[in-house]
Amino acid sequence: MTTKTRIFSLLKGENDYFKRHLLTTSALLSIVLTAMPAWAQESPDDAQARIDALEQQLERVLGVVQDLSAEIKSLKNSTQAVAPAPSPATADGLTPIDLSERLDAVAASVEEANTRIDDVEDIAFDIDERVGSRALVRAFDAKSFDLGGFIHTAATFVDGQENDEFAVNRLFFGLLASAQLSDKWSLFVGQAFMRDSDVNYGDPGNRLDPNFSIVNKTPLMLAYATYEHSDALTVDVGRFLTPHGIINIEHFPAILLDPEQPQFLRPFSGQTIFSNFINGAKVSGQVYKPNGINGTLGYSVYAGTYTENSDSVNYGGRAFWSFGDTGVTIGANLGGGRRDGADSDYVLYGADLLYDKGAFQWKNELFITDEDLGGDRLAFYSQPAWRFAEGWTAFYRFDFLDDGTDEGDRKEHAVGLTFKPVPQVHLRAIARLNRFDAGGGFEQANAENYQLSATFSF
């Protein structure tokens, strides 16, 4: 029993202990008071003895009374220290139930506030973990600034008919940066730092004597400003990838299954069929479900100058149609301009077909040129790929190039296995067989090459 309830019990006369002591005390006092006259008539010795006994009893009773008084006083003090007993209603008319509900509401509010503080603290910890005491990089003047890039390296062994060569022939650091200037305006820049070499052939027919000649290059790959009016109309001004086909648009080794692009895109930044890069302006856009037809219609048109032939204009464009969510995209390409180092114009026609859904991907491109001087050019490839396990892809590519010379066509078969242990790392093993057809007085020749490559992107 608590002190508080004991007090209530005492006040209500429900405590037997207390009642017993009160009754005993009262009875003893009554006996003493009524017996006093009789004691006076007894002998002096007997009377004195009885008086002593009664005094002792009275003394004990008074002691008990004093104890009880002290206990009552103590209990009264303790009642003042504890909360008052529940009352049917407080001064402002609230019942205990109202107060309980208010208390619960406050508790709920506190709990919610604590949860929110936990969320904010999680974010603060996360930011602190990323930033810590380090300085933040801030753009001079932009809404946002993103930095990325990649390192690509490759080791290649070439077995030619007259020579074998091995080299770590690719080391390529690409730095990519984009800045959002406003909702409509942005910049994108890609700077390359390269120490690399293609497989070169030292013999007159470019087919028998493979070798590497690693050189240091630092080309500005991309640098353009974008104005995005809408999804249907975007304008890029600067240096950009010509929007032809599939692989030239993807271009960078972190994305490609075979970082050695198809023959018609070699050498890097060349113009074998069309200029891989161009300085100029591009207008592009896409429309989803035009006229209610399920699919996406897109286009890109451009005009500009090829760096190695900057006194003339190259132009071109591509239109594509994606068939809903079938994974199929077809593209049509048209272009033209002037050849590097020759007073010769060309017209480009091309088509591309992409299937990319689920475990299968199939890329195909075909380009034909109509040349003013020299033979017309033809290039195509077909590259099926199978994503057979998480991170693993196997592919094959047949690649054909007729570069318009009389030295014979070039065919390339490539079989590769690629693995991405994490999304930022792309490892590959590729075997390649090059066939050089007879022509121009040169005999047919073969070369095999085997390459291990890795691309690390961020």
Place this chain on the structure above:
Amino acid sequence: MKRLSSQILRSLSLVAALGLGGTMATKGWAADYVVLVNKANPTELSGDAAVDTIRQLYLKELSNWPNGLHADPFAREGGSPAQTAFINNILKMSPTAVTDHWTRVKQTKGETPPREVGSERILFRLIGKFEGGFAIVSAEEAASAPDTVKVLLTFSD
């Protein structure tokens, strides 16, 4: 008292959830997950059109809602049930295909994936702040969404 308060709080949450569940049923979004948009977004899409639009906006193949409003997609934490359901049912891609997509977009356009937001409360605030904002939340999380957001699409895993 604390235990009692917790019990009452849980009971109220349950009652609220049941109440909102009833509302969800009447509104036709009795589902596992919902895609929330800003309340001021006038876009009205449903079915495959909504799924296709959200997929293209999330993947940044399109950057504007059909009405021209600039889209601000938000992602949930990688591997979370909501994000997994979103990838499976809206993007309809494998996780590898999604990462390949973002590698391609980053390297060719300089675009980055949508920002990941773990806390649904912060997500609500972001969607409420950006007129073109959108994200997936579970129906349970949506029950506590403020009136600055609304449901565009619902689906079950």
